[in-house]
Amino acid sequence: MLTAFARAFKTPDLRKKLLFTLGIIVLFRLGAHVPVPGIDYKNVQECMDQAEAQQGLFGLVNMFSGGALLQITIFALGIMPYITASIILQLLTVVIPRLEALKKEGQSGQAKITQYTRYLTVALAILQGTGLVATARSGSLFQNCTVGNDIVPDQSIFVTITMVLTMTAGTALVMWLGELVTDRGIGNGMSILMFVSIAAGFPSALWAIRQQGKIMDGWLEFSLVIVCGLAMVALVVFVEQAQRRIPVQYAKRMIGRRSYGGTSTYIPLKVNQAGVIPVIFASSLLYIPALIAQFSGSDSEWATWIENNFVTGDHPVYIVTYFLLIVFFAFFYVAISFNPEEVADNMKKYGGFIPGIRAGRPTAEYLSYVLNRITWPGSLYLGLIALVPTVALVTLNANQNFPFGGTSILIIVGVGLETVKQIESQLQQRHYEGFLR
Known part of the structure; x- marks a missing residue:
């Protein structure tokens, strides 16, 4: 396996694709640590240190976002809206004859289905972003946190809309980065970003097991x-x-x-x-x-x-x-x-x-x-x-x-x-x- 990777980096065009993919991954991980405007980042970190997050409700989305959800960053929603939109379109293809006809048209029909998936992703991002902001404002995102109600100090309408739009734009940017990796990098872009998000939580989870032992x-x-x-x-x-x-x-x-x-x-x-x-x-x-x-x-x-x-x-x-x-x-x-x-x-x-x-x-x-x-x-x-x-x-x-x-x-x-x-x-x-x- 190591020999294969060494040969891949020796090939000029493959090396460009691998380096481009690595660059997108670095940018994706940086965005997972940039807080959303209107969030008291100090209180969020304090809640994560002293309280146990409600993993039963938000664990799946938090895993797909690489831990960005509970930190309420610009990539908090991660790739989950796109995954949900893709599954919904795939199920609707069997039910709606128009989508089934588009699927049989080949590349042009698939391009239209992809465009519908993008629109649905943005709509789901707005919906999920609104739910996340409402949960953060109510203080129920964390359990037993003394400053849980102070995560969003300013709860005005303007700040709330700004937070939702920022997270929606972050989801659209993640979707665009994934498509760039698919076109100019190695592998399926959405799958690669999903892989990175999940793998990012491995070191902390393993170290937590050692500390609890x-x-x-x-x-x-x-x-x-x-x-x-x-x-x-x-x-x-x-x-x-x-x-x-x-x-x-x-x-x-x-x-x-x-x-x-x-x-x-x-x-x-x-x-x-x-x-x-x-x-x-x-x-x-x-x-x-x-x-x-x-x-x-x-x-x-x-x-x-x-x-x-x-x-x-x-x-x-x-x-x-x-x-x-x-x-x-x-x-x-x-x-x-x-x-x-x-x-x-x-x-x-x-x-x-x-x-x-x-x-x-x-x-x-x-x-x-x-x-x-x-x-x-x-x-x-x-x-x-x-x-x-x-x-x-x-x-x-x-x-x-x-x-x-x-x-x-x-x-x-x-x-x-x-x-x-x-x-x-x-x-x-x-x-x-x-x-x-």
Whole structure:
């Protein structure tokens, strides 16, 4: 791996792309530490030192922003509005015929869908920014903080609008930086920025585990977490690379004096076909009852029950519900993202067939059968990986920012694998060794 990176930096155009990507990453991390106008940064830091943030409500967004959310910086919302907008557009593509027609138009249709995603990202950024400012003004962003109500000293309308517009502009800038990396850098820009945001919280989370440890000044717990983390990375890499290959044979056709087809290929069906989307869906859905209970301000029995069972994150009701939601959303997302009937029709149109399976409806039924069988282990794997931070919360008494587990490890491993594959493919194009050297 180190040799591959050394060869990449020796290639002039690849070196430019890598340095450009690193420059965007540095700029992105600098913006994550610039406070929003109207915030008392000293009080924010004091609250972060003495109080425990409500990770159950804001942990997911804070993770995707690289810790910028709780510091209320210009990149506080990070890339989360863009991720939400992309998921919404992807779901609406299945429901709205106009978007489905745009998706089939090729590059021009995809450009329009991308433009719609940008508009929706800005709208979601305004909505989320307003919610974050309102939470900061009310003093409920931090628990047990003596200066929590003084985070926003001036609560006038002008200052509030300025804060919301600043965070919205920061989200638009993050989106633009990600597109620049995609066009002129290495890898998918949004994925790279997401990778950087999550990886930025690893050192502090690991060091917090060492400080909370009691055996050998916490070094034993720290070492165990590192060993478990490496084992989990190996497991995630193994499962993410696992796939079921459905063989496909194309019939040989004679057109004039030329023969076409006669080739054999395969359809790769990944064990984790849904990726990290089910975990994000389940987490977002479980935050809704907690948010309703928090902002309702009532002391009724249902609000107390929700606060006791869903806010802490370690209650058995929360664990079982979280696991079942992940399994459900895994099947749901696979069903809308992979259409066996469409694949079977395309194969039949171009003369392809699965050996031993008739073309058309039998092929679609066979693909659905295989897809359902491999989605079961994939969904159970997602649920177990997502519950690792909860197990760590109970056993190690660690905070919910436990790095190795849940959404963080899935995204980091997935983005890392894709980026390394792109670097290797570009290296092979420039250093291809054939028969003649």
